[in-house]
Amino acid sequence: MKSVLSRVFLSTVFLHVLRAASPAQPVATYPSDDCRIELWQNARYTICTVDPAHETIRIYNRSPEGKPFGSFDALRRALWDEHAILRLAFNGGMYEEDLSPVGLHVEYGRTRKPINLADGWGNFYMKPNGVFYIAGAKAGVMASEAFAKAGMEVDFATQSGPMLVTNGKIHPRFLPDSDSRKIRNGVGVDRNGKVVFVISEEPVRFYDLASLYHDRLDTPDALFLDGSISSMAYPAAGRMDKAFPLGTIIAVIAPRP
Numbered sequence: 001m002k003s004v005l006s007r008v009f010l011s012t013v014f015l016h017v018l019r020a021a022s023p024a025q026p027v028a029t030y031p032s033d034d035c036r037i038e039l040w041q042n043a044r045y046t047i048c049t050v051d052p053a054h055e056t057i058r059i060y061n062r063s064p065e066g067k068p069f070g071s072f073d074a075l076r077r078a079l080w081d082e083h084a085i086l087r088l089a090f091n092g093g094m095y096e097e098d099l100s101p102v103g104l105h106v107e108y109g110r111t112r113k114p115i116n117l118a119d120g121w122g123n124f125y126m127k128p129n130g131v132f133y134i135a136g137a138k139a140g141v142m143a144s145e146a147f148a149k150a151g152m153e154v155d156f157a158t159q160s161g162p163m164l165v166t167n168g169k170i171h172p173r174f175l176p177d178s179d180s181r182k183i184r185n186g187v188g189v190d191r192n193g194k195v196v197f198v199i200s201e202e203p204v205r206f207y208d209l210a211s212l213y214h215d216r217l218d219t220p221d222a223l224f225l226d227g228s229i230s231s232m233a234y235p236a237a238g239r240m241d242k243a244f245p246l247g248t249i250i251a252v253i254a255p256r257p
Contacts, residue, residue, distance in 0.1 A: 034088060035234060037201070040212045044201040046232060047217070048088060050252055051194050052139040059092055059134070059156040060249045061105055061112065068099035070245045072233035079253055088252040089233040090185055090197050092132075093160035093225050094124045095247025103144070103159030104131055105248060115148050115159060123224065126173060129161020130223040132187050132250070139195045141188055141221040158248050164188070164210040164222040174207040181205055185230035187250065188213045188222030196222075197250075199232050225250075 035048040050057060060075055062068050069075045076086040094102045102124050103116035119125055128143040134156040142150070143166055144159060162171050164186050181203035188196045196217050200209065206224070213222035231241035233251075 035237070038216075040216060041208055043204045043208060045204075045209075045212060046199050046201060048197040048234075049190075049194050050088070050197070052134060053137045053193070055087075056253050057134050057139065057156070057195065058251050058253055059105070059107060059132075059158050060251060061099070061101060061107070061247060068245075068247070069249060070099055071242055072231070072240055072246070072249065073242065075249055075251060076233070076235070079251075080256065083256045084253045085256050086233060086235060086251055087254050088197075090187070090199065090250050091226055091229060091231045091246050092248035092250035093158045094122075099245060099247045101158065101248050103129070103161075104147075104157055105159070106133070106154055106157035109153070109155050115144060117144060117148060123227065124161045126162035126171075128163045128166055128171075129159065130163040130166070130221070131157050131159045132223050133157040138193060139189050141219075141223045143221075158250065160223055160225050162206075162224055164206070164224050165214050165219060166221060168214070168220045170207070170210045170214050174205070174210055176205070176207045176211075178205045178207060182227035183230045184209050184227045185225045185232070186213065186222050187225060188217065188219030190217060190219045197232075199230050 035046055037044060037046050060069055063078055072089050079086050096102060101113050105113040130141055130143050131147045132141050133154040135154040143163055164171060183200055184204055185199035186209055190196055196219055213219045229244040233240050
């Protein structure tokens with residue numbers, strides 16, 4: 001699994017707004033209402049909310065030819081050829097050296113890689129880990145063991161870990177005074193069924209990201225996607241992170257005009 005450190009900086013105009021803002025308030029916006037930038041506990045986060053009942057969320061790893069997409073640009077070009085556009089995307093979980101998923105990966109109802117319930121070293125294996133899934137017009141986040149027992153049929157899924165929030169409780173191993181700070185991102189589903197993506201714009205602790213989901217975004221379940229390589233694409237805002245190769249990609253797409 002990749003473990004490299006990066007900082008994702010906002011544009012100069014955003015930075016001027018951020019310096020003048022108070023920590024608990026929205027501090028800037030993107031060109032549409034999909035995403036916003038907020039300060040939480042003195043750190044900046046981009047927060048994007050997507051309604052799966054009205055928007056199309058897909059999870060990708062490899063092209064039909066079997067080659068890893070590896071970047072938002074490659075996925076965007078492939079979607080364009082299929083008469084679709086990339087509206088929003090995030091890296092979607094941890095991956096192996098060949099960019100294949102470490103855990104469960106489902107595309108169009110087909111399980112490309114089975115769920116991984118093994119014990120091991122590293123963030124993925126910090127139990128409970130979990131699954132983000134799309135089933136019809138609904139989305140969910142569920143601990144891996146519970147998902148496996150449920151025997152659910154889903155259209156798309158990705159497994160990562162650890163869970164940030166499970167059944168309304170922050171992961172017990174997260175420490176509010178930890179000295180481990182990285183760029184981190186996650187995904188949760190709020191009480192209205194909307195998907196909430198978050199990426200930090202500077203290094204933060206696990207606890208910081210989890211408390212944002214728990215205390216401010218009110219998501220009963222949220223999943224850590226990755227640290228360090230965390231990346232976002234939002235073409236309408238001119239953002240297309242490309243510092244690192246990507247494994248699984250969670251994308252919001254729309255028909256090409």
